Amino acid sequence: MSIQGGGPAEVEGSAVCGDTTARRHLSTLDRWLPLWIALAMLAGLLLGRFVPGVSEVLARLEIGGISAPIALGLLVMMYPVLAKVRYDRVAAVTGDKKLLVSSLVLNWLVGPALMFALAWIFLPELPEYRTGLIIVGLxxxxxxxxxxxxxxxxxxxAAAVLVAINSVFQVFAFSLLGWFYLTxxxxxLGLGSQGLNVSVWQIALNVLVFLGVPLVAGFASRLIGERAKGREWYEEKFLPQIGPWALCGLLFTITLLFALQGHQVTSRPWDVARVALPLLAYFAIMWSLGIGVGRAVGLGYARSSTLAFTAAGNNFELAIAxxxxxxxxxxxxxxxxxxGPLIEVPVLVGLVYVSLWAARHWFRTDPFASATSARATSEILA
Incomplete structure (x- = not known):
């Protein structure tokens, strides 16, 4: 997915930002991605609402509190992206103290505090929904x-490093922050309180499944592929073959996720609208803070965008579990x-377009060239 002056660009979007082979026409999947996502959401909601037993079957297919079909979709979605990471250049990212400190502050101080404030502002008389939103923010x-x-x-x-750091913090900080913000x-402040009972093991298992498995698979793929065939073959032959898996996995996951709770969402539209308002505000504010902080501290477009999306996104599977x-x-x-994902998915897809617009009109750079430049800089610093 990509834009040029507000419209689709002549590049092969999702899989190839910053690659030398980027200047090709969009695939059908990429060109109409917002439509496919909307259809996946609609299909999931309709399945959950009108097909008897679908949500119950999906709910029963759990291992350790994790939905097996949704886990499969997320693994298929994440593997191609993590297989593209040049792990020999990650060390250069860990030396970027501006990026790391900004990410930790936004994710673990600003994000939970902002969601707490928005939940109480928009839902003061609805303690159940308010608590659910605070959990999403954590x-x-x-x-x-x-x-x-x-x-x-x-x-x-940078994204690989930041999600890894978030994972470590999540294991140790989630329960503590839940106790702080809910009790x-x-x-x-003299407000109503509600406890949260969640084990460290449950969080660790979530991190292991949704990050550990695809991260190890992506690292192993690059290590084995480059040693056997070389980097040129790996990046120009292998990666284009697995690239479409990411978006297919995304659509599969969205469909299942919405099917799982389709009946609840469609039967309580007013409640959904009430919960949606603070979520819309949260995603917009967190993304804006991320891109703004990145630009202010001189991170450049590629890392500012990474900072913005890692700050705005939430681990909906953990929150729901x-x-x-x-x-x-x-x-x-x-x-x-x-x-959460009902609002997050379309909003963050929209923010992808806003981000690419900001690259050209605010950062004054070509986002595709910026991604290439960020990798070149990593190579120089490594």
Missing amino acids: ARCIAMVVIWNDLACGDRE VLPGW VAIATFGATSGQALAGVV
Whole structure:
């Protein structure tokens, strides 16, 4: 997906930002991606609403609280993107203290605090939905963000590092922050409080499945492929073959996710609208803060875009799993978790276009050249 002066560009979008083979026409899948995503969401909602037993079957296909079909879709989605990462250049990213500090502050200080504030501002009399939103704000994104970052021509190596850091923090900080924002802070402010019961093991398992498996697979693919055939073959022959898997996995995941809770979403439209408002504000504010901070500290477009999307995205699978395990599948907390991706997916797809527009009109750079430049700089610094 790409734009040029506000419209589609003559590049092969999602899979090739910054690659030397980029200047080709869009594939059918890429050209109409927003439409395919909308259709996947609609198909999932209709399946969950009108096909008896679909959501129950999907709910039963769980391993350790993780939906096996959704996990499969996320793994297929993430593997091609992580296979593109040049892991020998990651060390250059870890030395970028401006990027790392900005990401930690946005993700673990600003994000949860902002969602807490928005939940109380928009839903003061709805404690179940409010709690569900706060849980969404605590679950930092480690999965779909790699897709949004790649579509926006962000820095792949930087994205790999930031999601890995978020994963480590998630294991150790999620329960602590849940206790603070749902029990301690409301008590200090004289507001209603609600506890959160979630094990560190559940979070660690979520991280292992949704990041660990595709990360190891992507690293192994590049290591084996380059040693056997060379980097040129790997990047010009192998990667284009697996590239479409990412978007197919994304569409498959979206369909299943919305089918799982389709009946709840379609039967409670007013509640969905109430929950959607603070989510819209959250995604817009976090992305704007990310891109603005990146530009202010001189990160350049590619890493500023990566910072923006990692700050704006959330780990909806973890949030939904925690809400269901703690409050029940039919609870308001679980519904708020489900509404998260309902709003996040189309909003962040839209922000991909905004990001590419910002590259040309705010950063004064070609996003595709910027992605290439970021990789070249990494090679020089490594």
